[in-house]
Amino acid sequence: MTATATQDIPFFPPDLFDDDRDTLLRVLYETGTDPSQKFILGARTAELERALAERTGTDTVACSSGTSALTLVLTALGIGPGDEVVVPAFGCAPLASTVIARGARPVFVDVHPTALTMDPAAAEAALTERTRALMPAHVFSTMADMPAFRALADRHGLRLVEDSALAQGGTLAGRPAGTWGDAGVYSFVQVKTFGMPGEGGAVLTSDPSLASAVRMLRNHGQDGVHRFLHHRIGHNSRFDEVMAAFQLHRLGGLDQRLERRARISAYYSARFADLADAGITAPPVGGDGRCHYVYTLLAERRDALRAHLAAHGVATHVYYPRTLPAQPAFAPHAAPGGPWPRAASAARRTISLPLYPHLSDARVEHIADAVCAFARSPQEGNP
Structure with a gap:
């Protein structure tokens, strides 16, 4: 590092995508003029999902945000009224709000003193007969103790939801962030490690039935084959084709x-x-x-x-x-x-x-x- 003092350093840089501006304009034009006129959940989204799946070894389902990804996972797992989900007491609001939105109760537990991620021992002490899932989150620059949480979930027959919204690119014991749980989630909001100029996220899972349920839930409960046939109550959590093309461009770097x-x-x-x-x-x-x-x-x-x-x-x-x-x-x-x-x-x-x-x-x-x-x-x- 050189020793030239520079001041006026922003925390959120206004020029995150300056080098990609021409690409963004190009993919906007290409998508807008594509004869298919497919602006959501099209071929570009499918290609991005395949590319992310290759990196993680999981089925990857693109959706509208990291928060939406958590909601889709909790819904697909059947979390609902009367259930409890163990979450860290320190972290981002969706850790609690997505649980509450399902009619379930977030059970807050303390965190590690320096890693600031959920403490596995505190989580185990908080388990009750109503506990259905654990939802640890990676915070700032450190992944949660996922081997301990995986063992804890297996020992007590619980579902494990890995909030890896902040951790794309991290690995622990050779496994990518987002792949330790029954499902994991990413966020692509602009300042994240794989950020983009808009909202977006993804669900990662190695469970085919869970992946199928999430795909259906993100598009109003439709199966992607029969339009206007709604198999269950779903959400509008679809991925934008312009952003899919843009993220495919940025994935290489x-x-x-x-x-x-x-x-x-x-x-x-x-x-x-x-x-x-x-x-x-x-x-x-x-x-x-x-x-x-x-x-x-x-x-x-x-x-x-x-x-x-x-x-x-x-x-x-x-x-x-x-x-x-x-x-x-x-x-x-x-x-x-x-x-x-x-x-x-x-x-x-x-x-x-x-x-x-x-x-x-x-x-x-x-x-x-x-x-x-x-x-x-x-x-x-x-x-």
């Missing part, structure tokens, strides 16, 4: 972009490895089960660090400043006074730094320098 994200993350972690005494905890450098969607620190004086970085031209972001049980929408569904201390600590301390493939070396070093300067400053850095 995905591994290179993931590698760049990993190198930036490794540089950050190497620079921040000795900052614990200043109240800053960084993810480890590399290792199995890492994914590099967002680079997140735990900072005892988060607000002061955010202000310091902003003064040095570095935009940051705080994901999930409240635990899920503390959200007004979900509090009525949570156990009163539930013990989620590690989730609460994470919500108080997380701060995410810019991480995207075209972030220059100079900017990466400037960001790291600014964090380290904060940690070295007795006035600012001491917790």
Whole structure:
């Protein structure tokens, strides 16, 4: 990394797809003028599904978003009123909202203190006779302990839904993120590792009957052969043909972009490895089960660090400043006074730094320098 200071570094870059603009215009024209006039769930979507299936070794069903993917999976699994689904107390809202939308109850459990993913031991302690499924989620840059969750689900006869919306490209014990559960999900929203200029997602499963059910559910309960024959109550969760063509174009460069994200993350972690005494905890450098969607620190004086970085031209972001049980929408569904201390600590301390493939070396070093300067400053850095 070079030592040229650069400021005004956005957290959400406005130029994510600048290099692909001509391609986007081309596929828009080609799709719009295609004699088939098929704008959703056409040949391009099928081709994208095949390409993703080849990467993961699963049946892949493209749908309208990561949230919709979770909804389709829970519906296909028959999760409904009276059922309980064990979810982490720290994470994105769909972990709870999709369960509640099915009439089921999310059972919130605490997370690992540094990985911030759902704790398998806490999950097992929360099981009841009503538990139907476990729904761990990969968070920021670390996959959940999927071998432990797979064993737990098998031991208790539960379904395992893997929320890998943030983790496409990650692997654990040689298995891609999204392939450990009965089903996994991806999200293609623009800032994700396989993001696109719109909404989209996918369901991954090795269960043919589950894949068939998800395909039917995404298109109003139709089977894809007989139009206007609705076999069950479904959803509108169809994939756009323009976006399918665009993602097929971007898929070829995905591994290179993931590698760049990993190198930036490794540089950050190497620079921040000795900052614990200043109240800053960084993810480890590399290792199995890492994914590099967002680079997140735990900072005892988060607000002061955010202000310091902003003064040095570095935009940051705080994901999930409240635990899920503390959200007004979900509090009525949570156990009163539930013990989620590690989730609460994470919500108080997380701060995410810019991480995207075209972030220059100079900017990466400037960001790291600014964090380290904060940690070295007795006035600012001491917790």
